[in-house]
Amino acid sequence: MPDNDPSAQILSIDLVDEDATISLATRLCGQLQQGDVVALSGDLGAGKTAFARAFIQALGKIQGTPIDEVPSPTFTIVQIYDELDPPVWHVDLYRLEDRAEAFELGLEEAFEDGITLIEWPDRLADTLPVDHLALTFQMGPTEGTRTALFSGHGTWAKKLTSLEIGT
Numbered sequence: 138m139p140d141n142d143p144s145a146q147i148l149s150i151d152l153v154d155e156d157a158t159i160s161l162a163t164r165l166c167g168q169l170q171q172g173d174v175v176a177l178s179g180d181l182g183a184g185k186t187a188f189a190r191a192f193i194q195a196l197g198k199i200q201g202t203p204i205d206e207v208p209s210p211t212f213t214i215v216q217i218y219d220e221l222d223p224p225v226w227h228v229d230l231y232r233l234e235d236r237a238e239a240f241e242l243g244l245e246e247a248f249e250d251g252i253t254l255i256e257w258p259d260r261l262a263d264t265l266p267v268d269h270l271a272l273t274f275q276m277g278p279t280e281g282t283r284t285a286l287f288s289g290h291g292t293w294a295k296k297l298t299s300l301e302i303g304t
Contacts (some may be wrong), residue, residue: 148287148297151277158184161285162191164302167199169252171223174266176258179274184283185256188274189227192254196221210256215242217251224251230260239264267291 152158169175177185190207197204202220210216210229218225226247233239239261247253248266258265268291275284289297 147289148300148302150285150287150302152184152283152285153277154281155184155187158187158283158285159191159195161302162188163195165300166192166196168300168302171251172249174248174253174255174269176265176269176271177254177256177274178258178271180276183274183276184285185274186229188272188285189254189256193218193221193225193227196225217247226251226253228253228255230255230257233257233260236261236264268293270297 150161152161177188179185186209190209193207194204197218197220200221204218204220207227208216210227211231214229214232216227218227226244228239228242228244228247230239244253244261255261255265258269258271270293271286271288271290273286273288275286277283287297287300287302289295
């Protein structure tokens with residue numbers, strides 16, 4: 138994820154607990170559309186999977202397609218929710234050893250046809266789409282708190298300012 142992108146816009150939101158993460162994901166899910174890529178970064182346990190799970194479940198609820206179980210794709214690498222419109226690809230690249238493996242998974246299709254949530258996007262290096270929303274979770278000052286840093290890259294630099302995600 139290019140943190141050195143001079144065009145990137147940054148927004149920071151404090152999350153007091155996991156419910157705040159769920160609320161953030163719920164607010165964001167209605168604003169993403171086909172072709173959007175969200176790069177989820179942060180240490181283990183920082184909230185990437187919790188955010189993705191909440192996003193997918195909230196979108197399912199909005200669309201009248203409840204999704205009860207959203208397992209972490211740590212071992213399957215990709216979990217596709219094609220019952221959603223557009224389909225949501227939840228991707229966890231933690232175990233990926235070579236970025237070429239990522240495209241064997243069909244990520245190019247995901248980038249065009251769905252909403253793609255990518256955990257450990259650094260494994261893609263420079264093959265991550267230029268237009269993406271980077272969301273980095275950092276541990277907060279007290280137990281259970283987090284900070285969500287949004288960074289818009291490419292066209293997302295302008296789109297970020299119009300997102301309704303404030304807490």
